[in-house]
Amino acid sequence: MSVRVGIIVTGTEVLHGQITDQNGPWVAARLLEAGLEVAHVTVCGDRPDDMAAQLRFLTEEGVDLIVTTGGLGPTADDLTVPTVADFCGRALVLDRALEADITAIIRNWRRFADDHELSPALTAAIAKQALVPVGATPIPPTGTAPGVAIPADQHRPAILILPGPPRELQAMWPSAVTVPAIAAVLARGDDVQHRTIRAYGLSEADLARTLRRAEADLPDFAALEVTTCMRVGEIEIDTRYPSSADPAYEALVALLQREHADQIFSVDGARLDDVLAAALSDRTIATAESCTGGLVAARLTDRPGSSAFMLGGVVSYSNEVKTDVLGVPAELIERLGAVSEPVAAAMAEGARATTGADIAVSTTGIAGPGGAVPGKPVGTVCFGLAIDGRPTRTVTRTFPGDRTMVRTLSTTFALHLVLGALTGKRAE
Amino acid sequence: MSVRVGIIVTGTEVLHGQITDQNGPWVAARLLEAGLEVAHVTVCGDRPDDMAAQLRFLTEEGVDLIVTTGGLGPTADDLTVPTVADFCGRALVLDRALEADITAIIRNWRRFADDHELSPALTAAIAKQALVPVGATPIPPTGTAPGVAIPADQHRPAILILPGPPRELQAMWPSAVTVPAIAAVLARGDDVQHRTIRAYGLSEADLARTLRRAEADLPDFAALEVTTCMRVGEIEIDTRYPSSADPAYEALVALLQREHADQIFSVDGARLDDVLAAALSDRTIATAESCTGGLVAARLTDRPGSSAFMLGGVVSYSNEVKTDVLGVPAELIERLGAVSEPVAAAMAEGARATTGADIAVSTTGIAGPGGAVPGKPVGTVCFGLAIDGRPTRTVTRTFPGDRTMVRTLSTTFALHLVLGALTGKRAE
Structure with missing residues (x-):
């Protein structure tokens, strides 16, 4: 029988869809790694009644652990701790040591001298954040909001209360899972391995056949x-x-x-970025982009240390930049159109010549919604790949979806084109 | 008394945090626009018991409408319609007209001739998707999965079942909200206006003071x-x-x-992108990027029709590209470092000279985690702005956060730098 968990994400902005929750997915991933089963994730706003209803629901569903995220700030609408305490029938008591810790953190942030008098509002805010339900264990804050772990009793599951800012939550996780009330639940997790394989250019149908x-x-x-x-x-x-x-x-x-x-x-x-960085070894790379408009270069500079292989690139959105900066013959563009394999080849070769890189990859296509011409529908993208000592390769693909999707799929394709050439695979 | 809604998002990948849900936020935004109150969002996996529990929970909480997303595919683990039908005590019946519609869609996709015999598996899959609870209204599919609207009865709220692929869901929304069972709930929404104001360079503290x-x-x-x-x-x-x-x-x-x-x-x-596009009017723009590595150019080409103003740019990640392509004096880089205002100015001027654009914006900075030098901590970014007929402007900022955050904040700053120069405002 698996150990089941419920996650309550709080925050009106999340409930209303104004911000994307990062905490539910992050906590779920950690719990799955520990061999627990995530049964329900619920989102509630700043209303204590709605949060109490979700606590009751998860308890009635028999989960072994509830993790809440958010609602721990110093203001009146941050209601998680009092609402959970009330649900558990536990009074709140001021934790003097915690109060002193939070005060020290705030003094340090604001660079207050030790004898600086704190305002009554600030003192009250600190005291609010230092309230802990009787019998619960505070989890030291990395911001100003401490977490709280409440042991299971015969009527309720264990409850772990964590703050909303993802960086604070993630930094507090290691100490949260060592609190005995929480560690006891995690220890009952299944012995589970979790592995990931990644492929490109493999259809779901072909994969399904192999899995059968x-x-x-x-x-x-x-x-x-x-x-x-x-x-x-x-x-x-x-x-x-x-x-x-x-x-x-x-x-x-x-x-x-x-x-x-x-x-x-x-x-x-x-992931692709790491695999590609390793495959590049000590070779350098550059880009020449039209329809992707800089996304390939941005992706290649996403990793720390990418200056070891990435020299730079040219975003040649206009035909003049293709000609003047990359040296694509104007006649070629005029005769075949900017979205053509010879232009893609000339762009990649031009990027190598301009930057001195060992490898250059290029994109030129129709991201849409406009720009389609007979024989070249929206989604048509030509790629060029120039590598020192090899003949330049070109390839054309037609991608589905809207402008953003075409640009994103083109970026991924360009990186896999490079990776395939370096590893001798032909996924694309 | 507000009309309250619950949203059930289905899918193990969402529950496990492997993919980010787009449907909950999108549906919540539409319901808020209609003056309804979103009380709860819940996420469940592919287990019918968990989904049934969430349906019961929302019903007991007294919501007036439940919207479900996902779980409408042709496979056995797509369980939304049977689970909801069971919850409502309604039998499932095969809707012949719907079956014919889905068959026609699939024949058209696969370009099957009218006399082509469909495989038994495909026929069964179509029949499954054409099952509708008694008394419910099917919503025509835009993919292959129809939606379903079930009227409220004395024990249960109205339920709207929509598919999981965001594009299908969004395309079906207009017809879903005209089904009488759903329109009746929406008609009871509060008369509500929703407006958004956007600002840059305004602190939360200053805004709070004005709101007080x-x-x-x-x-x-x-x-x-x-x-x-x-x-x-x-x-x-x-x-x-x-x-x-x-x-x-x-x-x-x-x-x-x-x-x-x-x-x-x-x-x-x-949004910024639209405001900037309008402010550019008939002027052209180019970029010269180091630490942002193409993100500014990618953002400027994100909008359809951006070729009207965006000529292109140079990603000068290495110093050699700064010198050779943009004409930044090597002596300047050697003496002041690549992250310096004179280099930023030379990059912007070089981008204008190279592309012939009226305006060019440049970025050069330390995105981290490595690369800090005395006096230039991680997050230090210099910007240059060259505009035809004006003296080149430079500015340096130190941004907080990790590599991704520094790159993102730098990209937004660069665009606001351009906008401010065009509108005469100085937000940055």
Whole structure:
């Protein structure tokens, strides 16, 4: 029987869709890693009645742990601690040590001298944040809001209260999971492994066929819980399994690598950016972009330390920049159009010549919604790949979706084009 | 008394945090616009028991409408319709007309001739998707999954079932809200206006002070529900109010514009990208980017039709590209460092010279985590702005946060730097 958890995310801005919650997904991932089952995630605003209703609901559903995020600030509409305390029938008491800690943090932030008198409003705000339900364990704050862990009793699950700012929550997690009330629940988690395989250019249908073969042929395949997820052209194969099924998982990896050798680019969880950085080794790269408008370069400079391989690039949105900066012959553009493989080739070669990079990749296409011409619908994108000592390659793809989707899919494709050339695979 | 709504988001990937839900926020925004109150959002996986529990919970909480998203696919783990039908005590019946519609959609997608025999598996999948609870109204699919609207009865609220793919859901919304069972609930929504003001360079503390003045001075201010939200340097001021409080809202806008004229860049909901595109008018722009690595150019080409003003740019990540492509004197870089205002100025001027644009903006900074030098901590970014006929401007800022945050804040700053120069405001 799995240990089940409910997560309550608080905040009117999240409930109203004005900001995207990062805490629910982050906490869920940590709990899954610990072998717990996430049964429900609920979102509530700043109304204590709605939060109390969600606490009751999760308790009636028999979860073993409730994690709440947010609502710990110093203002009156930050109601998580009093609402949870009331739900648990526990009085709130002022934790003097915690009060002193928060005061020290605030004095330090504001660079107040030790004898500086704090305003009554600030003193009251600190005292509010230092209130802890009787019998609960405070979790030291990394901002000013401490967390709280409340042990399970015969009527209620254990409850872990964490702050809303993702950076504070994540920094407090390691100490939260060592509080005995919480550690006791996590210790009952299933022994679970979690692995991720990533592929590009693999259709869901082809993958499904291989997984059916695995189901038929591999002993103990049933012990593997495989989920697949498409993400802008890449496919992610997530598997959860008990350690005892390790041989079955290894057999699955071997089968997938045999069947889809060209498409699988990562079996250890590494992402494209890291795999590409490793494959570049000591080679340098540059970009020439039209329809992606800088997204490929932005992606290549996303990783810390990318200056080791990324020299730069040219966003040649207008035809004049293609000609003047990258040296694409104007005649070529006039004759074949800017969205053509010869222009893509000239752009990539121009980027190499301009920057002196070993490798250059180019994009020129029709991101839409306008700009389609006969034979070149919206989504048509030509790519060029120039590598020192090799003939320049070009390829054309037609991507589905709106402008943002076409640009995003083109960016991913460009990076996989480079990776494939470096590793000898042809996923694209 | 407000009309309250609950939203159930289904999908194990959302529950586990593997993909970010877009539907809950989108549906919440539409319901708020209609003057309804979003009370709870709940997320459940593919377990019918958990979904049934959430349906019961929302019903017991007395909501007037439940909207579900996802779980309408053709496979066995897509369980929304049978689970909701069971909850409502309504049998499922095959809707022949719907079955014919879905069949036609699939034939058209696969370009099957009319006499092409569909496989039994496909026929069964279509039949599953054409099952509708007795007394419910199907909502025509835009993909293959129809929605369903079930009228309220004395024990249960009205329920609107929508598919998971955001594009399908959004395309079906207009017809969903005209189904009488749903329209009846929406018609009871409060008469509510929703307006957004956007500002840059305005601190939350300064805004709070102005709002306190408004509270003290403006008659009927209490009728305005004002929420403020920081987003990468910009501040969004959302106000909801009944139409009768229109004069109060106009008075608030006038006060804010008087107090924060330089910071407010939009009072009609328009976003930075649109405001900037309008301000550029018929002038052209180019970029020269180091630490932002293409993000400014990508943002400037994000809008359809951006080729009207965006000529292109140079990502000069290495010093050699700064020198060779943009003409930044090597001596300047050697003497002052690449992260310096004179280099930023030379980059912007070089981008103008290279592309022939009327305006060029540049970024050079330390995005981190490495690269800090004495006097230039991580987050230090220099900007240059060259405009035809004006002296080149430079400015240095130190941004907080990690690499991604520094790059994002720098990108927003660069665009506001351009906007301020064009509108005569100095928000930054």
